[in-house]
Amino acid sequence: MTQRLPISGEDDGTWGGILNGFLEVSHNPDGSLQVDAVVATGAITTVNGKTTSDGVITLGEGDIANLSADLSGKLGAANNLSDVASASSSRVHLGLGTAATEDIDTTAGDIAPLGAQAAGSVGLVADAGHVHEMPTLNEVNAPTGPVDLGSQKISHLAPGVSASDGATLGQVGPDDWQNVVTGYDADPTGVVDSTTAVQNALTAAVGGTVYFPVGTYKISATLNPPSSGGNTIGTTMRGAGWGSVLEFDQSVVSTMIAMGGTTQAKVDIRDLRIEQMGAADGGTAINANYFVSSVIDNVSIDRGSGNKHCNVGISMDVIGTYYNVVKNSRVSVDGAGAIGISMSNVSNSNTIADVKIVVNGSGGVGSSGIYIDAHSNTISHCDIETAPGNGVFVDSAGHATTLINPYLEANNIGLKLAASVYCPTVVGGTIESNITANIQDNGSVNPIITNAWENSGSSVISNLLTTTALPLPVGLTNGGTGVNAASNVALLTSLGAAGLASPTFTGSLVAPVVSASGLTGATSASRYVGATTGGAPASGTFVAGDFCVDQTGDIWVCTLAGTPGTWVPLGPVPNLRLPADIGLIAWSYDPVACSNSSASINGSLYLARLPLRSAKTITNLAVFLSAGATTATASENFLALIDSTGTIRGSTAAGAIDTQTQSSGWLSHAMSSTYAAPAGQYWVAVLLNAATPATFARGTGSSLTGPNGGLAGSNTSFCTNGTLLSALPGSIATASNTLTGAISICVGVS
DSSP states (O other), X not given: OOOOOOOTTTOTTTHHHHHHHHHTTTBOTTSOBOHHHHHHTTOOOEETXXXXXXXXXXXXXXXXXXXXXXXXXXXXXXXXXXXXXXXXXXXXXXXXXXXXXXOOOOOHHHHSOOOSOOTTBSXXXXXXXXXXXXXXXXXXXXXXXXXXXXXXXXSSOOTTOOTTOOOSGGGOOOTTEEETTTTTOOOTEEEEEOHHHHHHHHHHOTTSEEEEOSEEEEOOSOBOOOSTTTTTSOEEEEESSTTEEEEEOTTTOSEEEEOSSSXXXXXXXXXXXXXXXXXXXXXXXXXXXXXXXXXXXXEXXXXXXXXXXXXXXXXXXXXXXXXXXXXXXXXXXXSTTOEEEEEESSOOSOXXXXXXXXXXXXXXXXXXXEEEESSSOXXXXXXXXXXXXXXXXXXXXXXXXXXXXXXXXXXSEEEEXXXXXXXOEEESOEEEOOSSEEEEESSOBSOEEESOBOOSSOOEESSEEOOTTSOOOTTOEEOSOOOOOTTOOEEEEXXXXXXXXXXXXXSOOOOSOEEOOOOTTOOSOOEEEEEESSSSOSSSOBOTTEEEEETTSOEEEEEEOBSSOEEEEOOSSTTOOOGGGGTOSEESSOGGGOOEEEXXXXXXXXXXXXXXXXXXXXXEEEEEEEEOOEEEOTTOOEEEEXXXXXXXXXXXXXXXXXXXXXXXXXXXXXXXXXXXXXXXXXXXXXXXXXXXXXXXXXXXXXXXXXXXTTOOGGGOSEEEOOSSOSSOOSBOOGGGOBOXXXXXXXXXXX
């Protein structure tokens, strides 16, 4: 049947079938033209040998060169393509734009689909059904706004690059950096809390770096670096400098950064600023407990906009916190007992270097710039000012602490050393203008302070060894409560440029000999070689100039080298007889001077004074009698030792010397108990009673004015104190000493 179009008004009820039959002549069921229909109309069905497929001819690069020849034979001028050989006309009629003047070439880049062109570029949008020439560079304008990369957005961007930007290599950070802004949506304006974002970055950053671009990050809970990396891999928190700020409020969270448990880990913190924003001083910026081999570098810990500080800057206060370094940083703290950096409780072998520490006004005397109560920690090139407290306080467990070139100024105490802390060392540096003391040593053991400059102020040093070869500053005094153990030797040298200020040494120097090189005019060899219990050394090899002390109070000098050599005692007069020559420790005078005698009077207490130049133990008392008594009264004869206060320190027992008083010569007898006598002045007292009293040997002349040197009372050498006595008094009043009846008796002690 011949197909036709429906006739209006005649094909009611059948017009739809008539129309479909007409269209099916040249259309496929999907509405596309049938190939035979296209051919029948004389349309283009082949170009350069390429035929249609469902009405579409697909061209390749090589087909473009023959386009003009193929089209010129099939299309006439009426279709405006008679000039198809002209490249510029071809562009106009084929939709290639008018700006291009060059022929389309056949490079792959010119015919590849361009996708969505950048805003402002020349040329029409290409799509999958068209082929266009690639615009030249001078035909593409710069984008007028951000280019949205969609799912291809780069997530790790360098500082300052917006999340919607970024396509160049220079804008992409290392792929192991976790950028808290672009990767975890932390807010760098400080308005929105960034705690969760930062903690997520830390959790993901084992062995890598969490990066904080310039900005302010509000933190409301303690940030816990991961411990899973241990102390061999580690994690780094890094900012862009002090413009990368972590803010916390100590009333909300007490500590900004701390390990979440007790596992040791390496945690590096670099190029950041930490601010405490609360309304009061308090909190800890970095709790570095369990940090191992970590570095805190270029970190500023300071007050926030509310002008309030952390109470503790950095704390390392548990066992297992080792080998850490804090350097190139600044710490400012405040509040009661504030501490800039603390190392205690066996947090050993850490180093603080090139750090400025300030403890502000309300810290109090209990505050410290650096507090050390652990072993072998080093402070190097640090500047510390803590007006109310201690610059550096080395407590009793801070053994082997070393300070290298410190600058301790304007503190209450520059350097405070606790009692019993061993081997603190200061090498170089300046310790000046501190309020109470530049250095206060309360009894450290073996401290060494060398080449430190004390410009103004004073120091209190105990256990101090000084010689004229080791100058100390004027005003340096020795005090404190030194331990003075046998090994206590402190060496304090060149602390300032002033001269020796006569400090004392209360410790013990342990050495086989001490040799002095001597001053000009006295440079011959001399050695102090020790002490003997009495007399010169009897063994050993010595050289001329050696000298020793014996424990009886004599000094001996070797005049001829040998084994043991020739030794002579020192004395005011050569060859003068000494008490030791007759077995005594001390005497009132040499009995060889006794050329007269005087009879004693029963019941009188006679006193003769003798000096002890050094401490001695007294066992026996003696008196020189020229004639003995007859029929001594039983138990009424005594010898006693009385000190300068009138206290009786020892005596013979009742009746012990009755028989001896009846003989002439030295009457010597032991006291009831020995007495350890300190150096000083003593009297030997003699009380005799008999039918015929004994007679004392005495020196020439009976007047005692000369022998007493014109002195009286408690200063007399020969006197009496009491009469008609049958027993010793409990004590005497030395002011009552009198010359009445006195005799210059010769007495001794041994």
